């Protein structure tokens with residue numbers, strides 16, 4: 001069953017999906033820092049600050065996916081979800097997303113050491129990211145999976161970001177952008193799967209409201225991170 005197959009989908013699925021998608025209005029593509037990034041207005045220092053701070057998010061994504069795995073008793077679910085961890089941590093044949101982010105960091109002029117030790121990570125970013133991990137550890141699996149659905153909105157932002165880097169931030173070596181290129185196909189694949197699960201699992205009004213609230217919470221996490229970065233690197 002696909003999420004939007006109304007012949008088999010639970011009653012009210014279309015309205016539920018519309019309510020989830022309505023969170024796009026609150027997604028961080030509208031944050032002033034991203035708007036300035038995509039207009040080519042950020043300095044090298046601001047780009048570096050963003051890359052170094054976002055590393056904390058990148059590091060924590062596999063931890064939150066492991067928290068979700070630890071909460072879900074279904075082996076079929078876990079077999080598929082574990083791929084998200086490998087996408088970030090890598091495999092024998094693929095260095096993975098965390099390594100790709102470190103290469104991005106080098107491409108913008110940061111050392112691996114200063115990114116890895118998180119010396120640039122500001123408190124607001126740490127608190128926001130850690131709140132996301134805690135949310136997924138402590139909430140039911142359906143809510144935790146729903147909170148990942150911001151990725152429904154990510155591909156347009158990734159495309160815009162890639163175009164902006166290629167056009168305005170030509171001092172960043174192209175190889176550094178591999179992370180974003182990979183997410184262009186990973187994010188739609190992952191978010192469609194998550195949407196399918198959430199529409200299958202959440203059938204009551206209460207469950208659906210909680211799923212929408214989980215996604216709204218995640219929009220707040222992403223927004224708060226950029227607020228903190230914006231304040232730390234005013235330009």
Ligand SMILES: O=C(O)c1cc(C(=O)O)c2c(n1)C(=O)C(=O)c1cc(C(=O)O)[nH]c1-2
Nearest residue numbers: 061147148149150151152153154157183222
């Ligand atoms: O750069 C971005 O704008 C952005 C946004 C998001 C998102 O919407 O949650 C993710 C990512 N990047 C990302 O790279 C990533 O690996 C990722 C995983 C998840 C998640 O919640 O499981 N979101 C995101």
